[in-house]
Amino acid sequence: MPTPASGTPPRALRWAVAGSVIVMIAAGGLFYYASQLAAAKRKTHNDQVTVTIHPHSCEPNALTVPAGLNSFRIVNASERAVEWEILDGVLVVEERENIAPGLSQVINATLAPGDYAITCGLLSNPRGTLHVTPTAASEASANARPSMVAFIGPLSEFRVYVSRQSSVLIKAVDALSQAIGAGDLEQAQALYTPARVAYQRLAPAAQRLAELDNAINARADYFEKRESDPGFSGFHRLEYGLFDQRSTEGLAPIAQRLQADTVQLKQQLLAQSLPPEQLVSIVARTLHTLADTRANSGEEERYSHIDLNGFAANLEATRKVVDLLRPLLTKKNPDLQRNIDSASASLEAELNGLKTSQGYRTYDRVSAEQRQHISNKAKVLADELDGIDPALGLSGL
Amino acid sequence: MKKTPLALLLAIGLLHTPLSVLAATAPLDLVQPVSDYKIYVTEQLDELASNTQKFTDAVKKGDLATAKKLYAPTRVYYESIEPIAELFSDLDASIDSRVDDHEKGVKAPDFTGFHRIEYSLFSENSTQGLDQLADGLNKDVKDLQNRVESLTFPPEKVVGGAAALMEEVAATKISGEEDRYSHTDLYDFQGNVDGAKKIFDLFRAQIEQNDKAFAAKVDKNFATVNSILARYKTADGGFETYDKVKDNDRKALIGPVNTLAEDLSTLRGKLGLN
Numbered sequence: 001m002p003t004p005a006s007g008t009p010p011r012a013l014r015w016a017v018a019g020s021v022i023v024m025i026a027a028g029g030l031f032y033y034a035s036q037l038a039a040a041k042r043k044t045h046n047d048q049v050t051v052t053i054h055p056h057s058c059e060p061n062a063l064t065v066p067a068g069l070n071s072f073r074i075v076n077a078s079e080r081a082v083e084w085e086i087l088d089g090v091l092v093v094e095e096r097e098n099i100a101p102g103l104s105q106v107i108n109a110t111l112a113p114g115d116y117a118i119t120c121g122l123l124s125n126p127r128g129t130l131h132v133t134p135t136a137a138s139e140a141s142a143n144a145r146p147s148m149v150a151f152i153g154p155l156s157e158f159r160v161y162v163s164r165q166s167s168v169l170i171k172a173v174d175a176l177s178q179a180i181g182a183g184d185l186e187q188a189q190a191l192y193t194p195a196r197v198a199y200q201r202l203a204p205a206a207q208r209l210a211e212l213d214n215a216i217n218a219r220a221d222y223f224e225k226r227e228s229d230p231g232f233s234g235f236h237r238l239e240y241g242l243f244d245q246r247s248t249e250g251l252a253p254i255a256q257r258l259q260a261d262t263v264q265l266k267q268q269l270l271a272q273s274l275p276p277e278q279l280v281s282i283v284a285r286t287l288h289t290l291a292d293t294r295a296n297s298g299e300e301e302r303y304s305h306i307d308l309n310g311f312a313a314n315l316e317a318t319r320k321v322v323d324l325l326r327p328l329l330t331k332k333n334p335d336l337q338r339n340i341d342s343a344s345a346s347l348e349a350e351l352n353g354l355k356t357s358q359g360y361r362t363y364d365r366v367s368a369e370q371r372q373h374i375s376n377k378a379k380v381l382a383d384e385l386d387g388i389d390p391a392l393g394l395s396g397l
Numbered sequence: 398m399k400k401t402p403l404a405l406l407l408a409i410g411l412l413h414t415p416l417s418v419l420a421a422t423a424p425l426d427l428v429q430p431v432s433d434y435k436i437y438v439t440e441q442l443d444e445l446a447s448n449t450q451k452f453t454d455a456v457k458k459g460d461l462a463t464a465k466k467l468y469a470p471t472r473v474y475y476e477s478i479e480p481i482a483e484l485f486s487d488l489d490a491s492i493d494s495r496v497d498d499h500e501k502g503v504k505a506p507d508f509t510g511f512h513r514i515e516y517s518l519f520s521e522n523s524t525q526g527l528d529q530l531a532d533g534l535n536k537d538v539k540d541l542q543n544r545v546e547s548l549t550f551p552p553e554k555v556v557g558g559a560a561a562l563m564e565e566v567a568a569t570k571i572s573g574e575e576d577r578y579s580h581t582d583l584y585d586f587q588g589n590v591d592g593a594k595k596i597f598d599l600f601r602a603q604i605e606q607n608d609k610a611f612a613a614k615v616d617k618n619f620a621t622v623n624s625i626l627a628r629y630k631t632a633d634g635g636f637e638t639y640d641k642v643k644d645n646d647r648k649a650l651i652g653p654v655n656t657l658a659e660d661l662s663t664l665r666g667k668l669g670l671n
Contacts, residue, residue, distance in 0.1 A: 148424035149670070152431055153549040159432035160439075273428060324549065 058120035067138035166266035200313035291379035308360035445474035453531035469581035476588030480558025583636035
C-alpha cells in the first residue's frame with residue numbers, strides 16, 4: 001500500500017508529463033507542416049522525380065508522371081559512368097550520357113501522354129516503364145499546335161539529307177570492311193575516319209534509334225566487361241582493334257555486322273517520321289553532349305583520337321537543320337537567327353584553328369584549355385538552338 | 398456491339414458528309430512522298446547530266462548519226478521532271494525553249510538548248526557551229542542539278558506538278574509542236590506521263606485514304622494513255638516518229654489526257670495544300 005507521501009506523483013512530474021505530451025503534439029504538427037512545405041516545394045520544382053541507378057537495376061523501375069515538362073534527377077549509385085534514356089518504342093526521346101559514379105544529373109523532358117520505356121545503366125540491364133498521363137494543359141496545347149504545312153518542306157529536305165548521308169555511310173563502311181577483310185591495317189585505319197565522319201553527320205538522327213545505334217556506336221563503358229565483353233561491337237570495337245591492338249585480327253565479322261547494321265540504319269531512318277519539334281532538338285542534343293562531355297574527355301574516339309573530325313561533322317548536320325529552318329526562323333525571330341549563325345561560325349572557327357594541312361589534329365594533341373574552348377562554344381550554340389522550337393511555336397507540345 | 402437503327406442512320410449520315418473532312422490528310426504525312434519525289438528528281442537529273450554529256454560529245458565530234466539517235470532519249474529525263482525544272486525560268490528558257498518563244502526565230506542569239514541543237518541536227522542535217530551551244534547546254538544542265546540540290550521543294554509545286562505535266566501534254570504534245578524538226582514527240586509525251594504518274598504514285602496512300610474511287614479513275618486513264626503510247630514503241634525501246642501516229646489514236650488520246658489534267662489539278666485541294 002502506498003504511503004500517503006508517495007500516493008500522488010509530485011506536482012513537478014505531472015507537469016513534465018503534460019509538457020512532453022504537448023511537445024510531442026507540437027513536434028507532430030511541425031513535422032506535418034514541414035512535410036507539407038516540402039511537398040509544396042517539390043511541386044514548384046515541377047515534381048522532380050528521382051531515379052537511382054544501381055549496378056544492375058533502376059529504382060524505381062516504373063514511373064508515372066503528368067504530361068508536359070518533367071524533371072528527372074538521375075542518381076548514379078553504380079560504380080561506373082552510365083547513361084539514362086527515355087524511349088518511345090525504338091526511338092530515344094531524351095537521354096543523358098555519362099553520369100559519373102556517385103553523382104547525379106537532371107534531365108528535363110517535355111513528354112506527350114503515352115507509354116515509354118526507360119533504359120538504366122548497362123545495356124544488359126532490364127528496362128523500366130514510364131507512363132505519362134494526359135493533363136488539361138497537354139490536351140489544350142496539342143490542339144493549338146501551329147500549322148504543320150510550313151514544316152513539310154524542311155522535314156522532307158532533312159529526310160533527303162538523311163537518305164544521302166546514309167548512302168555515304170554505307171559506302172564508307174563497305175570500304176572499311178574490305179580493308180579489314182584484306183588484313184590491310186594501314187588502309188583500314190585510314191578508312192575509319194571517313195566512315196566515322198559519315199556517321200557523325202547522321203548521329204543526331206541515328207541516336208533516336210536506341211538499340212540499333214548501340215550496335216553501331218556504343219562505347220566499351222556500356223558493357224559489363226568493357227573491351228573484352230562479347231557484346232561490345234560496332235565502330236568502337238573496330239577502333240579498339242585497329243588503333244589500340246593495332247591488328248585486323250578477328251575484326252572481319254564485326255565489320256560485316258556493321259555493314260549490315262548501317263544498311264538497316266538507312267531503312268529505319270527513312271521509315272521513321274520525325275516530328276517537327278525534334279528536327280532541332282536532335283541536333284541540339286548532339287551539341288549538348290559535345291559541350292558537356294565529349295569535348296573535354298575525348299572519350300568518343302579514345303583509341304584513334306579523331307574526335308575533331310566527328311565534331312566538325314556534327315556541326316555540319318546542325319547547320320543543315322539551321323539552314324532548313326532559316327526561312328521560318330528569320331520571320332519569327334531574326335535576332336535568334338543571327339545569334340545562332342554567329343555561334344555556329346565561332347565554333348567552326350575554333351575547330352578550323354586546330355586544322356593542319358593534313359586535316360584535323362588528333363585529339364591527344366589538343367590541350368585541356370583548347371578542349372574547354374570547344375566545349376564553351378558548343379554550349380553557346382546548343383543553348384541558342386534550344387530557343388528555336390519555342391520561337392516557332394513548337395515547344396510544350 | 399448491337400447496332401440499333403439509330404446507330405446505323407448515324408453511320409450512314411457520317412458516310413455522306415464530305416470524305417475530305419473525315420479523312421483529311423495530316424500535313425506531316427506528306428513529308429515522305431515529298432522527300433521521295435526529291436530523291437526521284439535527283440536521280441533523273443543525274444541521268445540527264447550523264448546523257449547530256451554523251452549527246453553533246455557526239456555533237457562536238459561531228460557524229461551526226463549518234464547525235465540524232467541520242468537527242469530524244471536524253472531529253473526524256475528533262476521532260477519527266479519539268480514541274481521542278483520549270484521553277485528556274487532562266488534555265489528552262491536556255492535549255493528547253495522553242496523557236497516560237499524567240500522574236501527572231503531560229504536566228505535569235507538567245508535561242509539555245511535542246512531545240513536549237515535539234516534544228517541543226519534534223520532540219521539542216523549538220524553539226525556545224527554547234528560547239529558553243531553544246532557546251533552551253535552541258536553547263537546549264539549542271540547548273541540545274543546544283544540549284545535543285547539546294548532547293549527545298551515546295552509541297553504544293555510537287556503535288557501540283559502532276560497536273561502541270563498532263564496540261565503540258567495536252568497543250569504541246571498531242572499537236573506535235575514540241576519536237577517539230579525531229580518528230581520525236583512521243584519520247585517527251587511518255588516522259589511527261591511518267592513524271593505525272595510518279596507524283597500520283599508517291600501520294601497514292603494519302604489520295605486513296607481520301608477518295609478511293611478517284612484514284613481508280615485516274616489509274617484507268619493513265620492505263621489508257623500508256624496502252625495507246627505502247628502501240629508506237631520500237632524494238633530498241635524508243636518510239637516511232639509522231640507523224641506515224643494514226644488520227645484515231647491522236648483523237649483517242651485527247652479525252653483521257655484532258656481528264657487526267659483536270660482530275661490531277663484537284664490533288665492540291667485533296668491533300669490540303671491550297
